[in-house]
Amino acid sequence: MQIVPLLVWAERRISALIQDRVGPNRVGPFGLFQPLADAIKLLFKEDVIPDGADRFLFVLAPALAFFPAAMTATVIPFGAPMTIGDYQLDLQVCRGNVGMLLFLALTGLGVYGIAFGGWASNNKYAMLGSMRASAQVLSYEIAMGIALISVFMTSQSVDLNVIVADQTGTWMGFVPKWNALKQPVAFVIFFIAAFAETNRLPFDLAECEAELIGGYHTEYSSMKFSLFFLAEYAAMFSSCCMITTLFLGGWSFPGMPAGQTGILFSLLTIAVFFAKVSVLLFFFIVVRWTLPRFRFDQLMHLGWKTLIPLGLANIATTGVVAQL
Amino acid sequence: MRDAFFVAFSFLAIFGGFLTVSRRDPMYSALSLILFFGAISGVMMILAAPFLALMQLMVYAGAILVLFIFVIMLLALRGEEIGGERPWPLQLLAGIGCAVLFGLIAAAMLRAPFQALPKVGPEFGSPEQVGRTMFAEFVLPFEVVSVLILAATMGAVVLAKKNLGKPEGPAVDAPKDHGGTH
Numbered sequence: 001m002q003i004v005p006l007l008v009w010a011e012r013r014i015s016a017l018i019q020d021r022v023g024p025n026r027v028g029p030f031g032l033f034q035p036l037a038d039a040i041k042l043l044f045k046e047d048v049i050p051d052g053a054d055r056f057l058f059v060l061a062p063a064l065a066f067f068p069a070a071m072t073a074t075v076i077p078f079g080a081p082m083t084i085g086d087y088q089l090d091l092q093v094c095r096g097n098v099g100m101l102l103f104l105a106l107t108g109l110g111v112y113g114i115a116f117g118g119w120a121s122n123n124k125y126a127m128l129g130s131m132r133a134s135a136q137v138l139s140y141e142i143a144m145g146i147a148l149i150s151v152f153m154t155s156q157s158v159d160l161n162v163i164v165a166d167q168t169g170t171w172m173g174f175v176p177k178w179n180a181l182k183q184p185v186a187f188v189i190f191f192i193a194a195f196a197e198t199n200r201l202p203f204d205l206a207e208c209e210a211e212l213i214g215g216y217h218t219e220y221s222s223m224k225f226s227l228f229f230l231a232e233y234a235a236m237f238s239s240c241c242m243i244t245t246l247f248l249g250g251w252s253f254p255g256m257p258a259g260q261t262g263i264l265f266s267l268l269t270i271a272v273f274f275a276k277v278s279v280l281l282f283f284f285i286v287v288r289w290t291l292p293r294f295r296f297d298q299l300m301h302l303g304w305k306t307l308i309p310l311g312l313a314n315i316a317t318t319g320v321v322a323q324l
Numbered sequence: 325m326r327d328a329f330f331v332a333f334s335f336l337a338i339f340g341g342f343l344t345v346s347r348r349d350p351m352y353s354a355l356s357l358i359l360f361f362g363a364i365s366g367v368m369m370i371l372a373a374p375f376l377a378l379m380q381l382m383v384y385a386g387a388i389l390v391l392f393i394f395v396i397m398l399l400a401l402r403g404e405e406i407g408g409e410r411p412w413p414l415q416l417l418a419g420i421g422c423a424v425l426f427g428l429i430a431a432a433m434l435r436a437p438f439q440a441l442p443k444v445g446p447e448f449g450s451p452e453q454v455g456r457t458m459f460a461e462f463v464l465p466f467e468v469v470s471v472l473i474l475a476a477t478m479g480a481v482v483l484a485k486k487n488l489g490k491p492e493g494p495a496v497d498a499p500k501d502h503g504g505t506h
Binding site: 054098104105107108111112118127130131135137138157 | 351355379385390451
């Protein structure tokens with residue numbers, strides 16, 4: 001949540017770099033306080049509710065969009081358990097073996113904010129954006145789930161802590177035993193699906209400014225718009241955390257000594273985790289400013305006719321290999 | 325504490341269910357249904373069935389209801405298209421029907437003997453336990469159900485594609501190149 005303004009700043013700086021511009025650099029060192037200034041500006045903007053809008057749903061929608069996006073981060077183990085005195089602090093808010101399912105359920109719920117937002121705006125562009133978003137999230141959630149099943153098969157568990165523990169250690173001394181290397185197909189599918197689930201380019205057909213003006217948030221202004229905006233970046237952050245946990249070894253790193261519980265060690269694992277996440281976030285941003293947008297039928301074809309069959313084939317292969 | 329949450333979620337579920345049937349606007353019905361699914365999922369969570377609870381959220385609230393909303397948007401059901409209230413005799417009839425049905429179910433449940441179920445371990449209802457039960461003890465029924473679902477899916481595809489097997493007619497004329505640069 002606190003990471004979002006930083007992310008927006010990174011997005012603008014990197015996009016400027018790609019487009020050979022300077023980007024925000026006036027407010028604070030390297031323009032770091034620019035998001036803060038933007039937030040203050042957004043808070044003081046006039047909050048417009050259009051005449052034809054459904055007032056209740058219009059107000060509810062941004063909250064509905066933000067809530068699941070903010071909650072998904074609770075299931076992610078950010079670092080090794082920390083021992084302070086006699087107390088063991090787990091760096092994961094919501095423990096237990098259903099965490100992964102909670103993540104999937106919440107990403108599925110995230111679409112309601114967009115759907116109701118577009119509907120309540122009573123604007124044809126907003127509604128088109130919402131319809132696209134619902135169809136897209138539905139399609140890519142299946143691909144995501146299928147990619148996950150093969151990861152569960154490799155790790156023999158749905159518990160995120162077990163999945164992280166399963167990825168510690170190395171092959172031949174330097175190649176980390178990450179699921180990205182054990183399950184490259186699942187990794188690629190999950191990665192693509194994560195782009196689609198977070199409505200990022202090249203899958204941001206829901207907001208497509210060229211044909212839909214702004215898609216589902218065309219009619220939104222002030223703080224309600226910022227909530228949608230926050231939700232998008234928070235979802236991006238938690239997706240990157242999830243990819244790190246599932247495929248890039250989570251908070252573990254190659255050459256990690258086993259059985260450590262010190263505070264310093266714990267802080268180190270947190271640093272490792274966020275370093276991995278930052279690399280992924282950088283990749284997300286670069287992709288946005290590099291690739292053009294898909295057409296809607298291309299998006300659906302990719303989801304249903306490529307990713308889902310590929311994922312199913314991957315599950316079958318994993319099963320056969322596991323039995324050998 | 326658990327009981328308080330159980331009661332709260334139950335009332336929320338009943339409230340959501342009531343709103344679902346009483347709203348005229350289908351979009352509000354769908355929204356109420358989400359509330360209902362969420363509350364039911366909470367009840368399941370308290371009754372030591374976390375796997376079931378999250379499946380409920382994922383499949384019903386996360387997927388099926390999104391489809392509902394998609395269809396409502398596709399048909400653009402708003403304003404006059406929803407239609408007015410039904411005449412009062414019909415409303416009364418529906419009310420009596422619901423009351424009778426509720427009474428029958430309540431009577432049947434009250435006559436059934438209440439007995440304490442055996443205590444279950446802390447792992448009960450976890451994905452692992454559910455998986456073991458489903459794929460070891462009840463593997464045959466599970467496979468039979470999967471065949472049934474496959475048959476239903478194929479039926480749905482056949483119904484949706486009426487002209488399956490017939491040669492496809494010229495549905496869309498190829499766009500002819502008029503004009504252009506010569």
